[in-house]
Amino acid sequence: MNLRLTPELTEMRETVLAFARRDLAPEQGGDAAGADRFRARWRLAGRQGLTGATVPAEYGGSGLDAESAAILMEALGEGCTDTGFAFSVAAHLFACLMPIVEFGTDDQKRRWLPGLCSGERIAAHGVTEPGAGSDSLNLSTRAERKDDHYVLDGSKCFTTNAPVADVFIVQAATRPAAGFFGLTSFIVDAATPGLRVGRPYEKTGLRGSPTADVYFENCIVPAESVLGAEGSGATVFTGSMKWERTCLFAIYLGAMRRVLNDTLAFAAEREQFGSPIGQFQAVSHRIVDMVLSLESARLLLLDAARRLAAGEDCDVPSALAKLAVSEAAVKLGLDAVQVRGSGGVLEGDVGALLRDALPARIFSGTNEIQKNNIARALGIGRRRPARR
The missing domain is CATH 1.10.540.10 (Acyl-CoA dehydrogenase/oxidase, N-terminal domain)
Known part of the structure; x- marks a missing residue:
């Protein structure tokens, strides 16, 4: 590559x-x-x-x-x-x-x-619910067709940008028992009667991203607001996740690069026992591990992005990239804190990276779900035909 x-x-x-x-x-x-x-x-x-x-x-x-x-x-x-x-x-x-x-x-x-x-x-994307996080096909938000419109009832949680959104992409069940084909996506104006946004969350990480619950009560949405076709909501959602799991996580690569560069400078300037701490093997090896984590994750993400750009199947590469980048961000954040000692737990870039990295292992499908998806794609656990 x-x-x-x-x-x-x-x-x-x-x-x-x-x-x-x-x-x-x-x-x-x-x-x-x-x-x-x-x-x-x-x-x-x-x-x-x-x-x-x-x-x-x-x-x-x-x-x-x-x-x-x-x-x-x-x-x-x-x-x-x-x-x-x-x-x-x-x-x-x-x-x-x-x-x-x-x-x-x-x-x-x-x-x-x-x-x-x-x-x-x-814009904000409403899919996660109190009872449906990883189980995204089991939504309780309902959309019932009535003549030339749908009526939405239900709620969403952990909705990024909800407090400031002008429009929502909403996933709702139009045929609750139909599984993959039971969900439908809607484009909903934030000013639509029956749509209400809750109070912004106070979060440990990603504090600069406004997040809140969204409630739908007898919310009337025109039929022309269906995104895709009725029953194609899971396909719409899956397509968005390919983009998100690949390109969004590149943000963490940049944040890791910034903290790594700051850590290199700190290790050269901070002295203990008469020498820069970067001369101590315990510190230098930790920083090398930080470089390894970042560069390895970056290769996986850019490979997934190249495949997505080329129109290739990128389900497994995107899942691997999400998994690698989120875990690398947490590890690099912990290492950066350790190199700085007590200064690493004060307000600043290093502590912020660690707080912001923790949610990355959860959103866009938890890392456990990514491993399930990868294992399924590899056929792990399937009974193989016996050799003759």
Whole structure:
């Protein structure tokens, strides 16, 4: 695999890196100030082309393929010390906009995508429920067809961007007993009567990403708001997860790179017993392990992105990439804390990486689910035909 970036990708990466460092500083102030600041930064990200990066140009995006998008997200993650904000941008793009690109009608694309690409609007994806996390086919949110509309009733939890969203991609059961073919996706305007967003969560990690529950009570959605076709919700969701498990996790590669570089500098400057601590084998070997974790995970992610861009089957590569990057981020965060000693548990980049990395092992399908999917694809446990 050729990892050399083209001059165009190199320029894009440097531009995004500089923009993120300059304009995407973590929000300050209370809840109200934070919401205003979040919107302001979102519009800046939109003008930079981040919020619509992989959307075709005819709908207001930049038309990047998955491989280029991974490089872009890696730069965003390195330059933006607020990983939560970067996560919100990626969730908006890959879990919401790409399903509209791949499954939406032309009318849906022209209605929603330009504003979502420009940064004027924000999208959220509602799938997880209190009783249906990993078991995503067993949703309790119902959508009943009545004449020319559907009536949605139920709730979603852990919905990224919900407190600031202008539009929701919602998964609901239209035929509860039909399994894979029982779910349907809907594009729902946040102003629709019967849709209510709960209070934002106070989270351990990804604190810069606003998250809340969403409630639907007799929420009337026009039939033309179905995304794809009735019964194709699981297919829509699966498609979005390929993008998310590949390109979104590139943000963590960038965050790890930033912390690794800071750790290298710290090991050269911090002295104990008359020598820089980087000269001690226990420290130097730990930092080498950090490099190994990052570079190994990066290879898997970029391979998955290349396969996705080429239209190849990338179910296993995407699952491997998600698994590798999330575990590497936690390990690298722990190692960075250990190198700094007590300073590593104070407020700052290192502690933030560790807090932000912990949810990565859970969202987009838990790491245990990824291992199940990989094992199933490899045929592990299947009875093989006996040899004659």
